[in-house]
Amino acid sequence: MGINFAKSSIPEKVLDKKVLFIGFDGASKRIIDRMVSRKELPAIERLINTGGYFHSTHSFRPCASPVIWTSIATGKRPEKHGITGFHDNTYSLTAKRIWEIFGMYGFPVGVMGHMLTWPPEKVNGFIIPSILSLGRECYPEEYGFLWELTHDAGNEKRISPQRMLNYFSRCLGSGIRLSTFLEIGLGFAKKKVPFLEDLDKYSFISGISMRTKLYRDLFIHLYGKFRPKYAYFHIHFVDTYSHYYWQYMEPGPYRKVTADDVRRYGRKVYNAYRNADRMIQDIISHADADTLIVIASDHGFRSLDRTQTWADTTTIRAQRFIDLDEKGDLYISVIVPTIHATIRDFTPEKAGYYKTFLRSIEVVEDKKPLFEIRETAPGSFLLEFNREIPGMAGKHIMAGGKSYDAGELLMDVEDYTPGIHDGEDGILILSGPGAKKNTRRKDPVGILDITPTILAMCNMPVAEDMDGSVITDAIEEDFLGKYPVRYIDTYEDSNEQDRHRKELSDEEARNLKEQLKSLGYF
Numbered sequence: 001m002g003i004n005f006a007k008s009s010i011p012e013k014v015l016d017k018k019v020l021f022i023g024f025d026g027a028s029k030r031i032i033d034r035m036v037s038r039k040e041l042p043a044i045e046r047l048i049n050t051g052g053y054f055h056s057t058h059s060f061r062p063c064a065s066p067v068i069w070t071s072i073a074t075g076k077r078p079e080k081h082g083i084t085g086f087h088d089n090t091y092s093l094t095a096k097r098i099w100e101i102f103g104m105y106g107f108p109v110g111v112m113g114h115m116l117t118w119p120p121e122k123v124n125g126f127i128i129p130s131i132l133s134l135g136r137e138c139y140p141e142e143y144g145f146l147w148e149l150t151h152d153a154g155n156e157k158r159i160s161p162q163r164m165l166n167y168f169s170r171c172l173g174s175g176i177r178l179s180t181f182l183e184i185g186l187g188f189a190k191k192k193v194p195f196l197e198d199l200d201k202y203s204f205i206s207g208i209s210m211r212t213k214l215y216r217d218l219f220i221h222l223y224g225k226f227r228p229k230y231a232y233f234h235i236h237f238v239d240t241y242s243h244y245y246w247q248y249m250e251p252g253p254y255r256k257v258t259a260d261d262v263r264r265y266g267r268k269v270y271n272a273y274r275n276a277d278r279m280i281q282d283i284i285s286h287a288d289a290d291t292l293i294v295i296a297s298d299h300g301f302r303s304l305d306r307t308q309t310w311a312d313t314t315t316i317r318a319q320r321f322i323d324l325d326e327k328g329d330l331y332i333s334v335i336v337p338t339i340h341a342t343i344r345d346f347t348p349e350k351a352g353y354y355k356t357f358l359r360s361i362e363v364v365e366d367k368k369p370l371f372e373i374r375e376t377a378p379g380s381f382l383l384e385f386n387r388e389i390p391g392m393a394g395k396h397i398m399a400g401g402k403s404y405d406a407g408e409l410l411m412d413v414e415d416y417t418p419g420i421h422d423g424e425d426g427i428l429i430l431s432g433p434g435a436k437k438n439t440r441r442k443d444p445v446g447i448l449d450i451t452p453t454i455l456a457m458c459n460m461p462v463a464e465d466m467d468g469s470v471i472t473d474a475i476e477e478d479f480l481g482k483y484p485v486r487y488i489d490t491y492e493d494s495n496e497q498d499r500h501r502k503e504l505s506d507e508e509a510r511n512l513k514e515q516l517k518s519l520g521y522f
Helices: 029-037 042-049 065-074 098-104 141-151 161-172 178-191 205-226 237-249 259-265 268-284 318-324 348-360 447-457 477-482 506-519
Strands: 018-024 051-057 109-112 125-128 230-235 291-296 300-302 314-316 330-335 338-343 371-377 380-385 396-399 402-405 410-412 420-422 426-431
Touching (some): 018 268, 029 268, 029 300, 042 051, 042 268, 042 426, 141 161, 178 205, 205 268, 291 447, 314 318, 318 330, 348 371, 348 380
Antiparallel strands (some): 051 426, 291 426, 300 420, 371 380, 396 402
């Protein structure tokens, strides 16, 4: 079944509806429910009370944000959209994302901070990468200076008054609030005063929060300028706070948390949620009455479960494993309880070498391989600990012909990232025209259902090759009666499938590694 990709193919009445999607990375339904019951999230509570509120789940492994957000945006599983982990970029994509579908109809779109938008393609509107971007490329191009301000790891070391003044001028000309810029300036100043930097246990995380505020201001400015039909804004700092501060909020299973730690840091995660709620209010206040508001998370978080086996409470020392790789062509990222390994500049010969290398790593005392290995795509391996091994205390690991104490290569999850991704505790909120009010549902929705549902609520065809389904009980019956769900075979074209993966340069790989460290994945 074909379709004419033009505005005239959509009924006039639906053309006035816009979509404003806020990606709330790492938001747990359990925490939101707790805080809403305490009246601590007023913006989110209003959206819940005027629309539908759902528990979202998925079972993807690894539970990696770039994979999940791309699945949300395409309505497709990783084997269809091409993204397998943190070391992918837009050249790896083999499916269209929802804003690209809107763009096919000629609508203006605006995307700020969505994962895997670097390097960006030109759009009718704006697209500004943030998390995991490795260069200043964006559209419109004049906003590339923001990457220099927020992503250059050396900035705080070589920042000068003249350079800061230049940033100040360009920020104010781009809609950045004076208060936001002053906060960023204070952050740079703190890095030059070790005492101030050491006041907080993980002070570097505040930079992620400041960066999000900077991009919030720019998003509001561009949202007003382009008035996009589909707009997206990404909030990531709650995810990062949850990785590092979760154990102080729920200290029970953590062995090294003191009562003083709980007093000092026990509210950090809650405060991050409150800041996100204020940011959501700032953004949605600029939307008009014909806008469908969508809030969704890629996953929630949970505490470490000490009742599980050693394989669930242990992870690898990633850098030590990289040091074992004599060829130097293996990327590693850790998403507890899995490890994701990707081959750089993939060839079948390299794949054969690394399969042999990874399978040869064994526990000496048990004479069994350390990992269970699954190849999820050519050159992409998912590693999980071998559960046939009863434990690792006092044991040794043979790797590359050398024996190591297990503690040299492995570590307790508590020492790595105390907050653990939970694919079964995400959220979805739909509020606005066409959304059924005060809607709850006992069974969770799938993340793959989000894009098909948005398309249906805009009376745009849902692709038959999408793996998700329309959440019909989230849509008003009158709307569905007037605009039944329509379908098309696919939105893809041959060019999408013919894209070739582009490998990172050495400098880009180092940049990405530093970002993954700060986000809690390395």
